[in-house]
Amino acid sequence: MTYVKTIGAALLASVALASAAAASCEITLRSSDTHPDGYPTVAAVNAMGEMLKERSDGRLCIEVFHSAQLGEEKDTIEQTQFGVIDMNRVSLGPFNNIIEETQVPSLPYIFRSVGHMNKVMDGPVGQQILDAFSDHDLVGLAFYDGGSRSFYNSEKPIASIDDLAGMKFRVMQSDMFVDMVSALGANATPMPYGEVYSSIQTGVIDGAENNWPSYDSSGHFEVAKYYTLDQHLIVPEVLVMAKSSFDKLSVEDQALVRQAARDSVPVMRDLWIAREQTSEARVREAGVEIITDIDKTPFIEAMVPVYEKYVTSTVLQQMVADIQATN
Ligand code: GTR
Numbered sequence: 464m465t466y467v468k469t470i471g472a473a474l475l476a477s478v479a480l481a482s483a484a485a486a487s488c489e490i491t492l493r494s495s496d497t498h499p500d501g502y503p504t505v506a507a508v509n510a511m512g513e514m515l516k517e518r519s520d521g522r523l524c525i526e527v528f529h530s531a532q533l534g535e536e537k538d539t540i541e542q543t544q545f546g547v548i549d550m551n552r553v554s555l556g557p558f559n560n561i562i563e564e565t566q567v568p569s570l571p572y573i574f575r576s577v578g579h580m581n582k583v584m585d586g587p588v589g590q591q592i593l594d595a596f597s598d599h600d601l602v603g604l605a606f607y608d609g610g611s612r613s614f615y616n617s618e619k620p621i622a623s624i625d626d627l628a629g630m631k632f633r634v635m636q637s638d639m640f641v642d643m644v645s646a647l648g649a650n651a652t653p654m655p656y657g658e659v660y661s662s663i664q665t666g667v668i669d670g671a672e673n674n675w676p677s678y679d680s681s682g683h684f685e686v687a688k689y690y691t692l693d694q695h696l697i698v699p700e701v702l703v704m705a706k707s708s709f710d711k712l713s714v715e716d717q718a719l720v721r722q723a724a725r726d727s728v729p730v731m732r733d734l735w736i737a738r739e740q741t742s743e744a745r746v747r748e749a750g751v752e753i754i755t756d757i758d759k760t761p762f763i764e765a766m767v768p769v770y771e772k773y774v775t776s777t778v779l780q781q782m783v784a785d786i787q788a789t790n
Contacts, residue, residue, distance in 0.1 A: 488516070488524035490716075492708065494550035495533040495543070497656050499680055503738050504552045504607055504700060505529045507731035511702075515723040523716060525550065535655035537636045544600040546707035554609060554700050555592075556635035564595040565701075566773050567782045571643050571766045572759075574697040574786070577610060581732070583789050584699050588782055593701075602704040604724035608735045609674055611694040615687040616670025617663055620754050622691065624648060624761050633659050633671040639773050643695070646765050656681070663687050672696070676735070679742035684751050691754040693762055702727075 494512075496505050505527055512525030533539050533548055536557045543551040558565040567573065567588075574580040583589060584606040593603030614621060614632060621627055627649040634640035636653040644651035652668055662668045663686040670687045672695070678684050702724055709717060747753065774783050 487521040489522040491524045491526050492549040494527045495539040495548050496529045496552045497531045500529045503734035507727045510730045511723045511727035543705045546705040549708040550704050552702045556637045559637035559639050562595050564592045569698050571695045572763045580697045583786050588785050600706045602709045604702045605728050607700040607731045609698050609700045612672045612696040613692045614672045615690040617687045618669050620689045630669045633668050642769050675742040676738045684746040689752050
């Protein structure tokens with residue numbers, strides 16, 4: 464009895480301590496993510512939250528609403544602009560129709576590798592894009608890694624552009640990605656991420672395109688068993704904050720938020736590299752057919768009209784040139 468009582472008292476004390484810690488957060492920033500708990504982006508924002516809490520002596524906290532609990536990316540972006548959501552971790556893709564600078568790092572085959580993308584996004588072009596968010600009621604905090612995206616489908620192994628002819632693929636809600644797929648001779652359907660699984664399953668679309676971790680965590684590999692590593696996109700992911708939420712913070716706290724976001728980037732990159740490997744192993748084990756023997760040159764050449772249509776202003780042209788000149 465005494466033993467039970469002691470345990471009970473200890474439990475109560477620890478619950479009280481935990482809620483005291485939670486209660487000490489003066490400000491809790493609500494952050495959205497489409498991915499499930501444990502995914503590298505979710506874990507990185509959680510890590511940022513821990514840094515922020517520690518550095519603000521427990522005053523500033525972040526609560527991550529994972530698994531699209533606050534909505535699909537396009538909707539959560541609008542809600543972040545309105546200040547309904549404080550923070551958002553999204554791909555740059557759904558920003559393409561709103562902020563033209565985000566189109567440049569979203570261009571097909573613009574980056575030679577993920578290393579090239581990280582170098583560019585860590586440098587002046589990355590800063591230029593982060594700054595561009597401020598004209599749209601947002602504060603750009605940091606870029607995360609999204610690996611490279613390739614096509615997968617439920618119908619057949621695709622080894623060349625000819626194999627893509629007439630097929631229907633889901634793309635992120637970005638006009639540029641619709642044009643990218645059309646330029647490859649296929650049809651694109653922009654739709655929210657959360658609708659892709661059932662749309663493939665019911666045959667509304669033949670497939671979609673994404674990186675290893677998303678192909679795995681979304682379960683898309685269960686319904687689309689052919690994955691062609693054409694690596695047409697290396698789109699960075701971004702962490703943004705509602706300008707109205709940012710402006711409510713003191714200058715010192717704003718600096719803490721910016722620094723914690725920056726410090727979460729190496730955490731994210733390490734988690735990403737590990738997750739790419741485990742996801743690849745998992746889908747290979749599930750018997751997915753991976754098509755690696757693919758000549759990318761015709762894919763790259765087919766993108767010329769996309770560049771012509773979207774890289775129109777001198778600002779964007781300069782950004783493309785700067786990216787290409789980055790070694
Ligand atoms: C993932 C990305 C998500 C989301 C998703 C999609 O790779 O991390 O933010 O954009 O792709 O295709 O909608």
